[in-house]
Amino acid sequence: MAIQDSRQDSRIERNPEATARPAGPSTRDLARHRPQGPTGGEGLAKAIGWFSIGLGLAAVAAPRGMARTIGVPGGSDDRDVMLAVGLREIVSGLGVLSRDRPAGWMWARVGGDAMDLTLLAAAMASEHADRNRLAGALAAVAGITALDILCAQRLESEGIAAGAAEAAQSPRSRSRRAARREEDRPHRYAVQVRRVITINRPREEIYAFWRDLRNLPRFMSHLEAVETIDDRRSHWRATGPGGTSVAWDAEITEDRPNELLAWRSMPGADVDNAGWVRFEAAPGGRGTVVRVDLHYTPPAGRVGAMVAKLFGRSPDQEVQEDLRKLKQVMETGEVTKSDATFGRLRHPGQPPTRAEIEAHG
Amino acid sequence: MRANCWMGKNDVRVVDVPDPKILNPHDAIVRITSTAICGSDLHLYNGFIPTMEKGDILGHEFMGEVVEVGREVRKLKVGDRVVVPFPIACGKCLSCESHLFSVCENSNPNAWMAEKLWGYSPAGIFGYSHMLGGYAGGQAEYARVPYADVGPIKVPDGMSDEQALFLSDIFPTGYMGADNCNIKPGDTIAVWGCGPVGQFAIRSAFMLGAERVIAIDRFAYRLRMAEEAGAETLDYEEVDVHDALKEMTGGRGPDGCIDAVGMEAHGLGLAGAYDRAKQALSLETDRTFALRQAIMNCRNGGTVSVIGVYGGFIDKFPMGSVVNRSLTIKAGQAHVQHYMPILMERIQKGEIDPSFCVTHTMRLEDAPKGYDIFLNKQDECMKVVLKT
Ligand SMILES: NC(=O)c1ccc[n+]([C@@H]2O[C@H](COP(=O)([O-])OP(=O)(O)OC[C@H]3O[C@@H](n4cnc5c(N)ncnc54)[C@H](O)[C@@H]3O)[C@@H](O)[C@H]2O)c1
Ligand SMILES: [Zn+2]
Ligand SMILES: [Zn+2]
Numbered sequence: 001m002a003i004q005d006s007r008q009d010s011r012i013e014r015n016p017e018a019t020a021r022p023a024g025p026s027t028r029d030l031a032r033h034r035p036q037g038p039t040g041g042e043g044l045a046k047a048i049g050w051f052s053i054g055l056g057l058a059a060v061a062a063p064r065g066m067a068r069t070i071g072v073p074g075g076s077d078d079r080d081v082m083l084a085v086g087l088r089e090i091v092s093g094l095g096v097l098s099r100d101r102p103a104g105w106m107w108a109r110v111g112g113d114a115m116d117l118t119l120l121a122a123a124m125a126s127e128h129a130d131r132n133r134l135a136g137a138l139a140a141v142a143g144i145t146a147l148d149i150l151c152a153q154r155l156e157s158e159g160i161a162a163g164a165a166e167a168a169q170s171p172r173s174r175s176r177r178a179a180r181r182e183e184d185r186p187h188r189y190a191v192q193v194r195r196v197i198t199i200n201r202p203r204e205e206i207y208a209f210w211r212d213l214r215n216l217p218r219f220m221s222h223l224e225a226v227e228t229i230d231d232r233r234s235h236w237r238a239t240g241p242g243g244t245s246v247a248w249d250a251e252i253t254e255d256r257p258n259e260l261l262a263w264r265s266m267p268g269a270d271v272d273n274a275g276w277v278r279f280e281a282a283p284g285g286r287g288t289v290v291r292v293d294l295h296y297t298p299p300a301g302r303v304g305a306m307v308a309k310l311f312g313r314s315p316d317q318e319v320q321e322d323l324r325k326l327k328q329v330m331e332t333g334e335v336t337k338s339d340a341t342f343g344r345l346r347h348p349g350q351p352p353t354r355a356e357i358e359a360h361g
Numbered sequence: 362m363r364a365n366c367w368m369g370k371n372d373v374r375v376v377d378v379p380d381p382k383i384l385n386p387h388d389a390i391v392r393i394t395s396t397a398i399c400g401s402d403l404h405l406y407n408g409f410i411p412t413m414e415k416g417d418i419l420g421h422e423f424m425g426e427v428v429e430v431g432r433e434v435r436k437l438k439v440g441d442r443v444v445v446p447f448p449i450a451c452g453k454c455l456s457c458e459s460h461l462f463s464v465c466e467n468s469n470p471n472a473w474m475a476e477k478l479w480g481y482s483p484a485g486i487f488g489y490s491h492m493l494g495g496y497a498g499g500q501a502e503y504a505r506v507p508y509a510d511v512g513p514i515k516v517p518d519g520m521s522d523e524q525a526l527f528l529s530d531i532f533p534t535g536y537m538g539a540d541n542c543n544i545k546p547g548d549t550i551a552v553w554g555c556g557p558v559g560q561f562a563i564r565s566a567f568m569l570g571a572e573r574v575i576a577i578d579r580f581a582y583r584l585r586m587a588e589e590a591g592a593e594t595l596d597y598e599e600v601d602v603h604d605a606l607k608e609m610t611g612g613r614g615p616d617g618c619i620d621a622v623g624m625e626a627h628g629l630g631l632a633g634a635y636d637r638a639k640q641a642l643s644l645e646t647d648r649t650f651a652l653r654q655a656i657m658n659c660r661n662g663g664t665v666s667v668i669g670v671y672g673g674f675i676d677k678f679p680m681g682s683v684v685n686r687s688l689t690i691k692a693g694q695a696h697v698q699h700y701m702p703i704l705m706e707r708i709q710k711g712e713i714d715p716s717f718c719v720t721h722t723m724r725l726e727d728a729p730k731g732y733d734i735f736l737n738k739q740d741e742c743m744k745v746v747l748k749t
Pocket of ligand 3 (some may be wrong): 387450452453454455456464465466467468528
């Protein structure tokens with residue numbers, strides 16, 4: 001029999017423990033949140049919005065360079081086209097970011113992508129062009145187009161779902177719900193991230209690993225070290241923006257063994273932050289669902305957070321990558337490494353040198 | 362060491378690169394004795410798989426001798442002769458525990474890239490783009506093999522490299538293609554594509570009890586090799602595939618249809634021109650001529666088994682035919698680790714000698730030439746094996 005079938009057979013029996021999910025604030029406030037981050041259309045739209053602006057700025061600031069990067073010679077015609085493309089990117093990026101429901105702007109982006117594809121295809125035909133680079137740019141734009149379409153569709157369906165839910169409620173309950181949503185949002189912090197992963201290990205094991213805070217740097221890439229001061233207090237050191245070093249003391253604010261752990265930085269921290277992690281038995285005995293919430297204000301405050309978003313990986317993605325590493329460590333005992341893991345930017349798929357391995361640490 | 366690297370579209374070169382080292386406690390280093398070029402490598406060579414970088418070492422079908430092991434490796438030891446599966450799998454995640462090794466949840470450190478294109482990420486693969494991990498491949502003198510206790514299996518003394526090598530990919534792939542058709546006695550199976558993968562699918566379909574296998578391609582020498590295995594053959598340039606299959610199956614259509622062609626299908630007529638144009642303009646990433654045919658020709662309630670590789674998005678997909686005629690579509694990169702022991706046993710019992718497909722044996726240094734003749738089907742090329 002084919003193996004896909006055998007998987008279903010062997011996984012179908014239910015674990016009675018699985019339905020006994022922990023109660024508490026965690027599960028309730030989850031239901032109140034709208035989808036966030038790249039799994040929801042809005043998070044994706046935001047990312048595309050920022051990407052758009054970044055791309056647009058680059059095209060406007062250095063049209064010739066940009067033209068050459070994608071493989072056209074960069075003469076004055078090409079420069080003008082790049083300027084136009086750049087301005088369009090900025091406008092659509094701002095549009096996507098500024099709207100509550102950016103679906104319309106996302107569809108505008110799809111139109112813009114079609115224009116890029118046409119321009120690139122035309123450039124392909126020109127004899128001065130570097131076809132390899134152009135092909136790369138074409139593939140990239142085609143990829144972006146696919147993303148844009150996906151995002152526009154998601155936003156539309158989210159809009160429909162949200163609208164339907166809203167319409168089904170009385171105006172009073174609607175405003176109460178809005179008020180509650182406001183309360184949920186701790187305005188104290190510039191960055192709020194919520195991510196989830198399922199790990200094929202028992203709750204007790206993952207809780208115990210996390211509860212020993214000294215383990216955190218094994219999977220949180222920006223952490224250098226965590227030292228425990230006593231049972232509740234600890235000292236954290238991390239790499240900040242631009243390779244700076246930041247440090248703070250933190251205390252555990254809630255500790256429910258095998259269920260939940262919450263912590264917060266103490267007054268005077270370089271990085272004001274709070275976080276909690278919840279451990280739930282996954283249905284069907286399929287391991288543990290780990291949900292993480294992280295709130296923080298980076299050293300340069302809100303502006304810093306925006307700059308970090310523009311030029312680095314998004315905080316959502318950072319946390320997702322950290323959770324992936326946690327899963328790797330818990331399930332396999334090591335953090336997965338490929339040849340591409342080494343080197344400053346992207347390393348080709350060939351073995352790193354000793355020096356590169358050492359630099360990576 | 363020397364390694365065959367991707368330097369751009371239709372440009373591979375054998376160059377000096379650093380030797381691999383143990384990076385994790387479950388790693389092993391293998392000194393490669395034989396390595397092959399796969400139809401999947403041609404998709405990279407032709408530039409259809411995104412996220413390749415200049416300098417990426419190619420190759421995912423390889424075997425050799427263990428020369429170093431990490432401190433957590435238990436089953437393998439230095440000196441063992443092993444063949445290595447192409448998907449990298451941890452053995453511990455839920456997918457691996459369910460034997461869906463090619464969708465291992467831990468082996469792709471660049472999972473976020475694959476998630477952008479596909480929603481979720483499959484396993485990492487040796488030498489197969491950064492989206493699938495950014496791992497150095499096996500067309501080289503040495504390779505680092507992660508999770509060494511999970512993937513590689515030992516090759517018994519007396520079995521030649523050529524007999525064991527294809528356990529790394531194309532034998533399990535062809536076998537999974539047939540296995541996914543859920544073959545019952547009396548079934549007729551049609552196979553699109555008589556390349557190495559198609560050849561193993563044909564032989565596996567017979568092993569799993571098919572009464573008839575109909576093989577479709579346009580290269581006479583490939584069709585001949587299919588006939589040698591007992592298949593009836595169709596040259597799709599000579600006959601109308603739909604009419605011919607209908608005629609041969611008493612008007613019902615084959616019970617199972619295997620697509621062993623993939624995203625660079627050669628197409629005829631208007632549909633073929635349409636796919637070519639759209640792919641060239643990047644408006645469609647994959648050409649689907651063979652897949653469409655496999656769907657349209659399958660009998661009502663039958664299974665379409667897709668082992669040819671597709672990368673992105675396709676157009677003019679006959680979904681109506683799938684739904685209204687109750688077809689089942691099964692697909693996947695092969696779960697090689699699942700099939701390896703089963704197929705090793707079949708080889709040992711003498712049920713098949715996988716070396717039948719080798720037409721060209723060359724030195725690793727000649728890899729660029731190997732790619733060229735395999736791509737262009739020159740010199741009746743079926744499978745190229747490179748020796749270090
Ligand atoms: N799923 C997996 O795990 C897996 C593993 C290995 C290879 N593959 C894929 O299998 C496919 C075949 O691999 P291969 O090594 O045999 O490659 P190949 O290029 O040697 O074979 C492809 C064959 O398909 C034939 N073909 C092309 N268009 C056709 C059409 N319209 N109708 C019928 N036949 C047609 C070609 O003439 C050729 O003989 C590739 O897509 C490869 O990527 C998948
Ligand atoms: Zn292959
Ligand atoms: Zn796994």
